[in-house]
Amino acid sequence: MKTRAAIAIAPETDLEIREVEVDEPRADELRVRMVASGVCHTDAIIRDQWYPVPLPVVLGHEGAGIVEAMGSDVQGFAEGDKVVIGPAFCGRCEQCLAGHPMYCVNFYDRNFGVQRPDGSKSFSDAQGPIGSHFFGQSSFAELTNVVAHGAVKVPDGVPLEILGPLGCGIMTGSGAVLNVLQPQPGSSIAVFGTGAVGMAGMLAAKAAGATTIIMVDIVPERLDFAKELGATHTVNSKETDPVEAIKEITGGGANFALDTTGVPPVFSQMTQSLATRGHGALVGAAKLGTEAPFAIGNLLLTGIKVSMVIEGDAVPKEFIPRLVSLHARGLFPFDKLIKKYPFEDINRAFADSADGSTLKPVIVF
Structure with a gap:
């Protein structure tokens, strides 16, 4: 299936918006049509190679969207569900089992490896495979396959276009x-x-x-x-x-x-x-x-x-709904930090974040 994605190609270089192929979701994945994605400092430092993440790659890790398809092993989700997507974790190591999945012993590989555990990548174009699954999601794409256990369902009435940053920043x-x-x-x-x-x-x-x-x-x-x-x-x-x-x-x-x-x-x-x-x-x-x-x-x-x-140190499926509830009660007005940008202006969002003129840019698809 074809989609558009913003691709990091080199340090301190604008992301390129290209048409790419996105493959079918694996058994443990959801295909999500992104509604919005926050831009985080981590996206910028990975683009600039502070950490040795392979390029090219589709970054983005504060995604919010709507479930379009599910892998065969996925339970608890249905087409049309609204989701916010948190980081990936293995769910089996001692830290995950102890209720601290953000300290998963496989956290680096699952979030910065920009591929599935089997080495496959979700995106490709005529130039070859493109890194995917950044923080389990690579949310700078209109369609993306995400690790299902990182997705958190939110109520139908909440505004998805502001919720993405709840997944990280x-x-x-x-x-x-x-x-x-x-x-x-x-x-x-x-x-x-x-x-x-x-x-x-x-x-x-x-x-x-x-x-x-x-x-x-x-x-x-x-x-x-x-x-x-x-x-x-x-x-x-x-x-x-x-x-x-x-x-x-x-x-x-x-x-x-x-x-x-x-x-x-x-x-x-x-x-x-x-x-x-x-x-x-x-x-x-x-x-x-x-x-x-x-x-x-x-x-x-x-x-x-x-x-x-x-x-x-959050358990996203527990903590993100708490933040949504606090916001609904007027006790956590994080939306006042957000400025929205169309997808086509993603590089301006990066620049405004870097110079401090915008606290929390959010890309709206």
Whole structure:
């Protein structure tokens, strides 16, 4: 079957929209007609080869769409179901069985291998096979085959065109807060970075009842927007030492902190801004081999805990419906982070994400 797909062909090069062939879904797959897909920082860093993912490849991993066909072994889905698609995982390793599929021991191969476990690829054109199954979905295509266990059914009445980012970026920020940090009502949290992931973390902290929510960034407009969405304090770390500011605001340090940047000096600031026995989490991606300063001589007596968090340590089939429900009740207005782009403008969406003019671009097919 023919479809259109946006293909990454080389680092720091625009994606090419081409007509390609998409094969039949395998026994454990769904064919999904995409309605929309978020554009995530991870798509950009894979295009630019921060990680050695084979090119050419159809990227995209925040897809939302409608089921058109099902493989012979798929249960629990029907044609016409609306789905949001989360990451792939094996479902059989010790981490999957323990309820932590985002730490699947096969996570890298299943999400960055850009092929099925048997080595086959879903897309091809006259030039040959094209990488598929990025995060189990390759959602920058009008039609794509996805791993069924990564798909999450959502109610008919919800707006699919905004839900895709719940499968990665929004899930990452909110899950790091709700699933890992778990701030108590009345607690304090500092969030470093006001991109979509950081803003999602902030909205989640507000929904959880945190009453001191400090956003740290160097872009005044982003900080102002964070204040509009519910931050109680903002710190421009270009003008003010964020560690000193956070300790002054909280009277000694934040109970919780989240680094969404992956920038080594920012990670260090996060650890130093925590209160005694505080808990910090890192979700920001960095190049392989990146090291960050960790002042163990200063921090030993603080008893702090630091977690490295992938995809919000979520179980997507449980967590995404929670976020949909919170949004429906007006408690998690993540839609305010989104700007929509037609599929043909996908490269403009990448550029606007890179320069910060758009928090969360969403491609609409």
